[in-house]
Amino acid sequence: MDEILLSVSNLSITIGKEEAVRSSSFSVSRGSVTALAGESGSGKSLTALAIAGLLPSSATVSGSIIFDGFPLTTWEGIRGRKIVLMLQSASEALNPVYRIREQVRKVLSMNDRDSSDEHVMELLSSVGIADASEKYPHELSGGMQQRALLSMAMAAEPELLIADEITSSLDEDNADMMLRLLVRLASEHGSSVLFITHDLPLAARYAGRIAVMHAGTVVEEGDTGDVLSSPGHPYTKLLIRCSSLEKDSDGSLLVINGIMPSPRDRIRGCSFSSRCPVSIPACSSVSPPLRISGSHLWRCVHE
Numbered sequence: 001m002d003e004i005l006l007s008v009s010n011l012s013i014t015i016g017k018e019e020a021v022r023s024s025s026f027s028v029s030r031g032s033v034t035a036l037a038g039e040s041g042s043g044k045s046l047t048a049l050a051i052a053g054l055l056p057s058s059a060t061v062s063g064s065i066i067f068d069g070f071p072l073t074t075w076e077g078i079r080g081r082k083i084v085l086m087l088q089s090a091s092e093a094l095n096p097v098y099r100i101r102e103q104v105r106k107v108l109s110m111n112d113r114d115s116s117d118e119h120v121m122e123l124l125s126s127v128g129i130a131d132a133s134e135k136y137p138h139e140l141s142g143g144m145q146q147r148a149l150l151s152m153a154m155a156a157e158p159e160l161l162i163a164d165e166i167t168s169s170l171d172e173d174n175a176d177m178m179l180r181l182l183v184r185l186a187s188e189h190g191s192s193v194l195f196i197t198h199d200l201p202l203a204a205r206y207a208g209r210i211a212v213m214h215a216g217t218v219v220e221e222g223d224t225g226d227v228l229s230s231p232g233h234p235y236t237k238l239l240i241r242c243s244s245l246e247k248d249s250d251g252s253l254l255v256i257n258g259i260m261p262s263p264r265d266r267i268r269g270c271s272f273s274s275r276c277p278v279s280i281p282a283c284s285s286v287s288p289p290l291r292i293s294g295s296h297l298w299r300c301v302h303e
């Protein structure tokens with residue numbers, strides 16, 4: 001049986017009057033790549049910030065986040081060391097006034113690791129940007145900035161690397177290359193990956209397990225092959241049909257009708273009831289039951 005590295009249970013996050021994450025649960029096994037997938041605004045990034053201990057002080061959090069067997073209540077000695085978060089905007093994450101090699105060396109020093117020139121160059125070579133070691137972030141393309149960030153993430157040798165939409169500004173080929181590199185390096189360093197994405201085909205290629213979020217709630221979780229070949233939740237089914245994994249008979253992509261409930265909305269019953277093509281009256285009044293098939297879980301009134 002897989003060893004669980006991260007277990008998120010009934011996580012809810014409220015900021016002001018907005019309940020952005022609602023009773024969400026999923027887990028990440030040690031050594032695995034797990035995707036947290038869903039449309040924009042589904043609460044994926046706030047979940048990542050909660051795991052990394054980076055929520056604003058105004059956020060109210062309930063539920064539990066267990067990391068490496070212990071509840072995460074303080075992130076001292078964990079964030080930036082055992083848990084590393086890579087954000088979508090590499091240009092904002094990199095320090096504009098330091099050369100790339102200096103930024104990698106700083107991460108190595110902070111983590112009490114070998115910060116010699118040789119090791120810095122080894123890390124930059126591993127992501128294919130050794131030639132950029134003397135450059136400043138603004139001298140690099142978006143893809144090279146992401147690679148620089150990846151080398152810094154790997155310098156920490158984290159137990160968990162959270163990659164939040166890191167490929168969204170890259171074209172399809174570069175996104176694929178970046179993910180392949182990330183997964184290979186994480187495997188070599190023994191890091192688990194939580195890969196946050198709206199891109200189901202990328203998740204299908206690189207994640208062994210997937211958790212699907214809608215309106216702040218994880219509605220389905222399981223091995224990626226099981227979820228994508230036999231989705232249980234109607235939202236996952238539609239998400240697959242809207243992605244390039246599946247096309248309509250005339251070759252066009254489908255869209256999901258309706259709009260996702262906003263964090264300001266008070267949701268009763270299933271969060272998908274206003275958009276679901278197979279909803280019944282009970283869906284908007286009672287919480288849908290949990291369906292379990294092995295390690296494949298989803299919540300729906302229908303079996």
Ligand code: SF4
Binds near residue numbers: 274276277278280
């Ligand atoms: S519980 Fe009802 S509304 Fe929700 S996904 Fe199932 S059928 Fe659709």
